[in-house]
Amino acid sequence: MSTSGLDRFSINQMTVKQLSLPELVTACGDLGVRNVGLWREPVQAHGPKATAKLVRDAGLTVTTLCRGGFLTAIDPRERAEALADNRRAVDEAATLGTDTLVLVSGGLPAGSKDLHGARERIADALGELGPYAERHGVRLAIEPLHPMFASDRCVVSTLAQALDLAERFPAHQVGVTVDTYHVWWDDTAPAQIARAGRGGRIHTFQLADWTTPLPEGVLTGRGQIGDGVIDMRAWQGYVEDAGYSGPIEVELFNDGLWARDGREVLAETAARFTEHTR
Amino acid sequence: MSTSGLDRFSINQMTVKQLSLPELVTACGDLGVRNVGLWREPVQAHGPKATAKLVRDAGLTVTTLCRGGFLTAIDPRERAEALADNRRAVDEAATLGTDTLVLVSGGLPAGSKDLHGARERIADALGELGPYAERHGVRLAIEPLHPMFASDRCVVSTLAQALDLAERFPAHQVGVTVDTYHVWWDDTAPAQIARAGRGGRIHTFQLADWTTPLPEGVLTGRGQIGDGVIDMRAWQGYVEDAGYSGPIEVELFNDGLWARDGREVLAETAARFTEHTR
Numbered sequence: 001m002s003t004s005g006l007d008r009f010s011i012n013q014m015t016v017k018q019l020s021l022p023e024l025v026t027a028c029g030d031l032g033v034r035n036v037g038l039w040r041e042p043v044q045a046h047g048p049k050a051t052a053k054l055v056r057d058a059g060l061t062v063t064t065l066c067r068g069g070f071l072t073a074i075d076p077r078e079r080a081e082a083l084a085d086n087r088r089a090v091d092e093a094a095t096l097g098t099d100t101l102v103l104v105s106g107g108l109p110a111g112s113k114d115l116h117g118a119r120e121r122i123a124d125a126l127g128e129l130g131p132y133a134e135r136h137g138v139r140l141a142i143e144p145l146h147p148m149f150a151s152d153r154c155v156v157s158t159l160a161q162a163l164d165l166a167e168r169f170p171a172h173q174v175g176v177t178v179d180t181y182h183v184w185w186d187d188t189a190p191a192q193i194a195r196a197g198r199g200g201r202i203h204t205f206q207l208a209d210w211t212t213p214l215p216e217g218v219l220t221g222r223g224q225i226g227d228g229v230i231d232m233r234a235w236q237g238y239v240e241d242a243g244y245s246g247p248i249e250v251e252l253f254n255d256g257l258w259a260r261d262g263r264e265v266l267a268e269t270a271a272r273f274t275e276h277t278r
Numbered sequence: 279m280s281t282s283g284l285d286r287f288s289i290n291q292m293t294v295k296q297l298s299l300p301e302l303v304t305a306c307g308d309l310g311v312r313n314v315g316l317w318r319e320p321v322q323a324h325g326p327k328a329t330a331k332l333v334r335d336a337g338l339t340v341t342t343l344c345r346g347g348f349l350t351a352i353d354p355r356e357r358a359e360a361l362a363d364n365r366r367a368v369d370e371a372a373t374l375g376t377d378t379l380v381l382v383s384g385g386l387p388a389g390s391k392d393l394h395g396a397r398e399r400i401a402d403a404l405g406e407l408g409p410y411a412e413r414h415g416v417r418l419a420i421e422p423l424h425p426m427f428a429s430d431r432c433v434v435s436t437l438a439q440a441l442d443l444a445e446r447f448p449a450h451q452v453g454v455t456v457d458t459y460h461v462w463w464d465d466t467a468p469a470q471i472a473r474a475g476r477g478g479r480i481h482t483f484q485l486a487d488w489t490t491p492l493p494e495g496v497l498t499g500r501g502q503i504g505d506g507v508i509d510m511r512a513w514q515g516y517v518e519d520a521g522y523s524g525p526i527e528v529e530l531f532n533d534g535l536w537a538r539d540g541r542e543v544l545a546e547t548a549a550r551f552t553e554h555t556r
């Protein structure tokens with residue numbers, strides 16, 4: 001099968017989580033998909049070194065590892081555990097040969113109403129993790145999550161907030177993840193993408209579409225490319241105008257897609273990518 | 279029962295929609311609640327003039343009418359119908375004796391991915407409705423809705439966007455609604471509240487708390503005051519520092535509250551208001 005149109009396409013593993021790592025690697029080979037974004041849990045289950053060999057032998061590039069983060073705890077023991085876990089995530093990213101670890105920053109600790117304080121604790125943690133990541137050739141990519149996740153998953157809700165954090169550190173240590181699903185509603189996001197580009201801080205670019213109604217808990221409602229309201233070419237244009245020319249990952253959490261045959265979903269996702277990007 | 283602490287409290291009718299208008303008015307009298315925010319559908323069912331007499335005779339003040347808006351249609355006939363319906367909403371507000379009509383601007387028309395265009399159509403509509411409202415002594419209050427509603431309910435997602443629209447018109451025609459539920463996550467909102475205050479554009483202030491998990495469809499997940507993560511006193515401080523001294527409405531859409539006895543919910547809501555505001 002031709003790879004034309006898929007050179008920059010990366011399939012995020014979560015989109016087809018029904019596939020085992022070996023199944024995913026085989027399916028990518030069959031479909032001409034050359035890049036994958038991986039998740040820590042399946043990588044740990046398969047073993048980081050074994051995973052690295054599996055993807056390398058298949059000629060696949062690992063574009064990102066998802067995910068580190070959850071850096072908002074107040075309790076000292078919890079904070080120490082989170083930092084240790086993030087160092088392990090950096091180690092795993094280095095083993096896999098990807099230079100980008102995506103960070104989901106974490107929500108409010110139980111009982112807290114202090115968003116500002118939570119964001120400052122993330123900055124403190126980045127001050128420790130950034131140099132560690134640099135020594136391992138890994139960049140941290142803060143992912144602003146849609147504001148509907150602000151309390152329970154990620155207190156960093158906008159690219160502006162993510163850049164306010166990232167810019168306290170060198171760009172080769174800390175940048176941002178631009179994911180259409182999280183920023184599409186924000187009329188200030190294009191200017192923030194330009195800001196990120198000027199600073200060399202667009203560390204990865206991900207696509208998912210916005211569809212409604214949102215499911216209970218809202219986590220698994222990320223729509224297949226083209227099924228929703230997001231103009232993918234426009235957002236691709238914003239990041240490319242900002243100087244980004246790297247891989248474009250499609251990352252979908254969607255119960256409907258997970259219920260289907262994983263190879264079929266991968267083929268559909270690759271086709272939608274070709275149709276809706278340039 | 280003492281009214282101490284409740285002088286500024288307004289119960290938005292939707293919070294206790296299980297109560298009929300006469301039941302609501304009686305319950306307010308029994309509990310010392312002096313202000314109500316009403317919704318068009320129950321008002322129309324009871325009759326606007328009859329409703330006005332009912333609340334006036336009970337000594338209640340109508341703080342807002344919810345809601346006009348839905349001004350994003352492209353189709354000329356749909357646009358004309360929306361404008362006519364909003365003129366009727368202005369008439370109803372005037373009949374009820376409230377000076378504030380809350381606007382939920384509307385989502386993307388089917389098949390459209392153009393947020394900017396939708397926002398511009400809202401501006402066009404406000405240019406027609408603002409002078410009409412002024413002639414009837416009514417102010418339009420654009421309510422930015424949480425970004426999770428951007429596609430299907432309201433393309434105006436932030437106070438900054440709402441003010442960018444409102445400031446094209448005189449403040450006595452168009453201002454904004456500040457609702458904690460929709461803006462709590464936004465670190466730029468306090469500065470935007472100050473901007474709104476400087477312009478005399480805080481036309482109403484509403485409270486609801488943010489609780490998770492969000493229910494399917496996310497519309498009916500607004501939490502009782504004190505049950506969630508929002509620091510109500512902090513937000514009250516922002517609007518008061520910006521010069522707002524008007525009523526404070528509690529507006530909850532919550533299946534759990536709707537399943538309970540309405541008088542009990544009203545009493546609880548008043549108690550929570552006293553506990554969590556200053």
